[in-house]
Each structure stands twice: as C-alpha cells, then as structure tokens.
Amino acid sequence: MGDVAKDLTAGTVGGAAQLIVGHPFDTIKVKLQSQPVPLPGQAPKYAGAVDAVKQTLSAEGPRGLYKGMGAPLATVAAFNAVLFTVRGQMEGLLRSQPGAPLTVNQQVVAGAGAGVAVSFLACPTELIKCSFCPTCHVLNSSKLQNKNVPGFPSPLRLQAQSALASSDSAVVAVKYGGPMDVTRHVLKSEGGVRGLFKGLVPTMAREIPGNAALFGVYELLKQSFAGGEDTSQLGGGSLMVAGGLAGAFFWLSVYPTDVVKSVIQVDDYKNPKFSGSIDAFRKILASEGIKGLYKGFGPAMARSVPANAACFLAYEVTRSSMG
Secondary structure (H helix, E strand, O other), rough: HHHHHHHHHHHHHHHHHHHHHHHHHHHHHHHHHOOOOOOOOOOOOOHHHHHHHHHHHHHHHHHHOOOOOOHHHHHHHHHHHHHHHHHHHHHHHHOOOOOOOOOOOHHHHHHHHHHHHHHHHHHHHHHHHHHEEOOOOOEOOOOOOOOOOOOOOEOHHHHHOOOOOOOOOEEEEEOOHHHHHHHHHHHHOEEEEEEEEOOHHHHHHHHHHHHHHHHHHHHHHHHHHHOOOOOOOOHHHEEEEEEEEHHHHHHHHHHHHHHHHHHHOOOOOOOOOOHHHHHHHHHHHHOOOOOHHOOOOHHHHHHHHHHHHHHHHHHHHHHHHHO
C-alpha cells in the first residue's frame, strides 16, 4: 500500500504539470479536429494551428486557450493516479524479483494494462470537454433555421463550441457554464450514464496501444541514456527528453484513432452521422483522404513533447522524494 500511495501522489503531481503545460495545445487540436468540412467554394473556419490560435485569442482572449479545463482539472488526480498506480502494480507483477528493473517489453505490457484502466476515465472527461450539444441550439439565420445544412452541426460544448461558428451566419450558440452543465445535459438528454461513455471503444483503441508505446519508449530511452537497466541516477534533463519523445511517439502511433474518437463523441445524438468507429474511419477517409485522419496533428505533436516532459519529470522527482 505504501507504493500505491506514492504512485497516487506522484501521478497526481505529474498529471497536473502535464495539464497546465499542455491544455492550450489540446484546445487548438480539438478546434481543428471538430471544424466541419467546408462547403464547396468556402474556406475552412481555421487555416491551420496558428490561425486557430490567433482567432481564439482575438475572440476569447488567453482564457479561450484554457476553455474546457474544468473537467480535466476535476479528474486529473484520478486519471493520472490510476495510470501510474496501475502501471506500478503491473510492474510488481512482472518483476522477476523485488526491486529488479523491468525490461522494455515488460514496460510495454505494463503500459497497456494502465491504458485499459484509464480509458474509463478518459472517455467521459473528453466527451464533456469537446463534444457537441445536439438539442439546445438556437439558429437565428433564416437560411439555416429548420434546415439540414451540410457541414453545419450543432454548437459545441466547452472547448469546441466556437469551432463551427460561421463568420457569415447569424448563429447564437447556447454556451454551457461549465463541465457540470454539460454533464447534466448528457445525463438528461443523451442516454444517461451510457451517454457519458460514447466513444469508449475508440478511446480504448487509443489508450491501450498508446500507453504501451509511451511507457515502452520512455523506458527504452532512459536505459539508452543510462547505458543499462539502472536508470536511477538520470538527471532531470534526460528524464524530460525521454518523457517528451515518448509522448510524441504516443501520438505518432495512435493519432488517427484519436480523430475517430473525437468525431464519434461530437456526433449528433439524435441524428448520428456515424454508426460506429469503423464507419467513421471509412467516411473520413472517403471524404477527406488520409489528411482527414490527421487534422490537428501539428498542435497535438507540439503539445505532446513539453506536456509529457513536464509530466514525467514531475512524477519521477515526486516519486523519488518519497523514497
């Protein structure tokens, strides 16, 4: 139980560091992923990541980059505590003897096990952060009202609720006061508790292989820097480099799955465009090609390096300080 408490504490500190550093990048990623395919002859809402940052700052100020942070802040302790604690317990099961360092392959297995557990926390948290509100929109434009306009979904919740607003249409989106507003709406109007877990399958398809890669690459790099399996003497710089590159590898390995998860979670509840993950994958590929599966890839990669560097450094320093 002592190791569990240490992993819980260190994981919480690491997760907080990751969130503070990475959330603005994540906001831009969600906005880029959530914007609809433009109608023929129209330009997309955002020309790219830099344009999305400029528009967000212009319309909402710096606070706009941290929109939707309430839900992750409320769950960051649980999410990262579960991730690192389950990984720590998996390490204990996989060790040949107490205190023995794990091989890279064993870290891959431990990471996959942790990915299973955190999927059940990541799914509802991310749905609250970035999905659409399908029932409480107000369309004042006569051109749009009561019409099924292609490429014009309902207004978004929190992070993505402004991503679809058209500059030439008079659209008034009902905005939520925070994560609890979104949660109440989902529970009441979108299938109850089950609605909070929309997109669980693609979430698991991202978290299991992604965390297997994350912890496997992290251990591989640490051992490479240390010149062997004993990595206890590595400095902060090496830990940051290993953590940052491991985070980048996470997204390299699972990014299309993350895009599928996002479109499933923002899909209209009453009139869904996608019947499931495979259907979403096929439709994205058919309408937008491979490029459609990498929307927002730039800011995701830009986020992954500093955010994971901060996370692993904070985890390792906190864990080491507790003995």
